[in-house]
Amino acid sequence: xxxxxxxxxxxxxxxxxxxxxxxxxxxxxxxxxxxxxxxxxxxxxxxxxxxxxxxxxxxxxxxxxxxxxxxxxxxxxxxxxxxxxxxxxxxxxxxxxxxxxxxxxxxxxxxxxxxxxxxxxxxxxxxxxxxxxxxxxxxxxxxxxxxxxxxxxxxxxxxxxxxxxxxxxxxxxxxxxxxxxxxxxxxxxxxxxxxxxxxxxxxxxxxxxxxxxxxxxxxxxxxxxxxxxxxxxxxxxxxxxxxxxxxxxxxxxxxxxxxxxxxx
Ligand code: KIV
Ligand code: NA
Numbered sequence: 463x464x465x466x467x468x469x470x471x472x473x474x475x476x477x478x479x480x481x482x483x484x485x486x487x488x489x490x491x492x493x494x495x496x497x498x499x500x501x502x503x504x505x506x507x508x509x510x511x512x513x514x515x516x517x518x519x520x521x522x523x524x525x526x527x528x529x530x531x532x533x534x535x536x537x538x539x540x541x542x543x544x545x546x547x548x549x550x551x552x553x554x555x556x557x558x559x560x561x562x563x564x565x566x567x568x569x570x571x572x573x574x575x576x577x578x579x580x581x582x583x584x585x586x587x588x589x590x591x592x593x594x595x596x597x598x599x600x601x602x603x604x605x606x607x608x609x610x611x612x613x614x615x616x617x618x619x620x621x622x623x624x625x626x627x628x629x630x631x632x633x634x635x636x637x638x639x640x641x642x643x644x645x646x647x648x649x650x651x652x653x654x655x656x657x658x659x660x661x662x663x664x665x666x667x668x669x670x671x672x673x674x675x676x677x678x679x680x681x682x683x684x685x686x687x688x689x690x691x692x693x694x695x696x697x698x699x700x701x702x703x704x705x706x707x708x709x710x711x712x713x714x715x716x717x718x719x720x721x722x723x724x725x726x
Contacts, residue, residue, distance in 0.1 A: 466501055466542040468572065468594050468638045474501070474671070475660040481672025482710040483544075483662055484680060487513055487530045491677060491702075492537030498706040502542040502662075504574065504674060505531045507549070507604075512678040519603050522548040524561045528568040535569025544596050544639075545570035549604045558584045562593045574641065576602035578628035582635035589636035597637040599625055599653075600666065601644035614665070614725050616645040625649065626656050633657045641674060642666040644691070647724040665691030667724045673713045680709055691723045 464470075474481050483502040486492040487509045495503055509530055510522040524547075531545045545565040552558035552575050562573045573588070574596040575581055585595045600615045609615070616622045626649075629640060640661045642650050647667025654661040654670050663670030675692055678684040681702065682694030695705035695712075712718035 465540050468542070471501065471542065471639060471660050471672075472658075475658075480713045480716070481660055481662060482713045483672060483674040484706065484709070485509075485674070485676050486534050486537075487677075488533045489537035492534040492541070493539075494537075494703050495677075495706055496538045496541045498703050499710055500541055500706060501672070502544055503534060503538065505534050505543070505545045505570070506676065507546040508676050510548075512676060512684060518606050520549045520606075522546075524548060524551045524564055528564045531565055531568035531570050538569075542572065543570050544572045544574055547573050547575045552581075552584055555584045555587050559587060559591065562588055566593055572596050572639065574598055574639075576604050578624075579631040582631055585632065585635040585637050589638075594639075595637045596639035596641060596662075597629075597632040598641040598643065599628055599632075599645075600642050603643075612644075614644045614646070616649045622646075622649050622652075626653055629653045629657050629661075633659050642670055644725065646726055648726075663719075665689065665719075665723070665725060668716060668719050673718065675709070681705060691719060691725075693718060693720075693723065 481501045484500055485506040486503045507519040507522040510516040510519040551561040565573050572594040576598040588595050616625045642661050642663045644665040650663050650666035651669035660671040662672040662674045664674045679692035681696040695709045699705045699708050
């Protein structure tokens, strides 16, 4: 596999090839996922939940994200490395610039931030200075306390329309990738068709340009519960590398997510 860049992912969308991505937090898993042919690895702030056992992602710090990014980087040869900006590390542009620098210097090739059009100036500032940005809409877990729980987003028509507008504005600001989390599958499809940058869905239906799963969910080892939108690929294969290869091929063939994994 050749080295994967933001340009490769854009080309995949243009050619109608599905993008498979997964989270990782250390060198060993990152190396195995890279060798299995995964297109991007996210060092997610989900590590607060799956590694640290916290109730949500809010306690995660930029130092912890930088540490795990360094670990992942050492295991990766070809895969694109995306690192999450944790809670309140991009509340304003200056904070975002200095904190994103830490993740890029730790080995990331792109940073991810949760939020809509309020992020536009921050995104432009980062991209102009050489830091690619992945945006994230829908159920943005850092806002769990505003949502009043981990709930499917964009269910009413106004909210759905707003999300499509936000996606267009994020693209215009310079975002090169967009994660869509826990939204109805027809909204996932509408957003993916409304913008030219690739969309990566998790609980966003099968019509997004790619999929992402938290590795613990994909392997059935989450310490909390198994989300509706995930599938245990290890159960079908009994081998971690084969599980990830199966995930990639099921996404490529359009078999994952299935009807049982989507929100209507
Ligand atoms: O933190 C994370 O793992 C994420 C993905 C679920 C998209 O943000
Ligand atoms: Na995250």
